[in-house]
Amino acid sequence: MRELLTIAEALGEAAGVLDAAGIPEPRREAGTLLSYALGRDRAFLFAHSDDALTEAQASAFRACVGRRVAGEPFQYIAGRQEFYSLEFEVTPDVLIPRPETELLVEEALELLKGTDAPLLCDVGTGSGCIAVTLLHERVDARGFALDVSDAALAVAARNAARHGVAGRLRLLVSDCFEALRSGGDEEIRFDLIASNPPYVAESDLGGLQKEVREHEPRVALTPGGDGLSVIRRLVEGAPRFLKPGGHLLLEIGFNQHEQVAALVDPRAWTLLDIHKDLQGIPRTVALRLNEG
Template identity: 45%
Template sequence: MSSPQQTTTDGPWTVRRVLEWTTGYLKEHGSETPRLDAEVLLAHAKGCPRIHLYTSYDETLPEAVRASMREMVKRRAEAEPVAYLVGHREFFGLDFQVTRDVLIPRPDTETLVVEALEALKPLSSPRVLDIGTGSGCIAVAIAANNPVAQVTAVDASAAALDVARRNVEHHGLADRVRILESDLFAAIANSDPFDLIVSNPPYVADGEMDQLQPDIRLHEPHSALVAGPDGLNVIRSIIEQAPARLRPEGALLLECSPEQAAEIQSLFAACPQYEQIRVIEDLAGRPRVVAARRRNPD
């Protein structure tokens, strides 16, 4: 690949020129957001906020920055996600560390957090369970935006929990977010029910992996993506087991793909312990979260 490493007859490799070159190169290699990718990577290579690039377009970049940039651009052109290259990702206005052990937080999941915070508003000291916490982004976002919430964040992956723990500590929430290794509800007692259970579970069907974008298919953890022939194996388990860990009128919120929402509604409806079943749309108007409440036996 051509690389912005040396001064040529076209002049020095300034911030502006590196951004323009990288944007074109990444566009040719399939990036859907080449300019954004270029800016995030260069800001990381320079060790500065991205906004600072806009005031230093004419700055000539030193050799060390160009070398770092060349390596990251090469890997990005091979479909490695930007978040893994720079080691972090913004979610719900907060910065999260990410590694290959966790899914990269995505804007779609912010719909789940918004709905969770709305459900918690009437409660004075809510208890929340986040199943399959991964990076901990959902648990941290909820705790950071509800100062009285006590959150338990579980995952079956010890490596993922290491990332989640670092994010909890980074945001100063270790006193209100408990990290626990658990395969779904395995380590969760029935004796102390939750007011809210949330999950962004695996929901990709086995046969759909080949259809995913290369950056997801080749680099993100498959165990956090795939869930059986129809993608609903984990969701079924959560729906079946959650009532025993929910207080009466407690809520369960599940993220899903838009195509699955109707089937998940049917799964809830088939369980007599649920009521108030509804679908919440994301900002693009697509079904993104299915919500239900545990029926009050009284």
């Protein structure tokens, strides 16, 4: 890309490069990347289409286009993603928050209606989007956020600070509930445990979008095997850490609802509901711990 391109020329050339790389909607992608590189909105690009880019601006834009051509998701390039109307920092150490997971937050908030000062736990917190959003929405709540990844927890900590909930959120390196068992927190009882666990079957990884498969953290996508091992551990282990009548809320994968329902022991749990996302796909499972 030569120096001193106008905005219109830069967009046209970038769209051609992105199109040749097989990136869907290349003109839209080019506009998104240039808006980010310039720190301006799309309206500015249209209004100033004949303005020339400086050498530094052109270089920054070329770098963004190159990363996108390599398949890197835009959210990692920009370092941010909106979730439940909040902006979250994201890095390649965490899964990119998705609209489907907002359904989990909405259901959690509904289940917590009528519960004063709830104590929450987010297992596999990643960016912290679930835990941070719940505490942001419920200013009387406190929570724990667990993850196997130190790097992910560092991102979650920054997001908690960004949204003013760090004082009410405890972050622990933990494989499911292990840190609670070994760290002197075995007496803790939560009102709600929520999780968007890794649930993609190993055999289904090849069917994921290339940018997801090659750039998002594998540990956050799949536990291997049939994809259900972490969900099994959550269903089996959560009763020890829930108050009687407390809730376990899980995000699940495509066509997993029957398999997950089969994991539920009716002596311990009441299966409240399986909710579908906007595409009509069963996406969340809500369980209530039986009392007594």
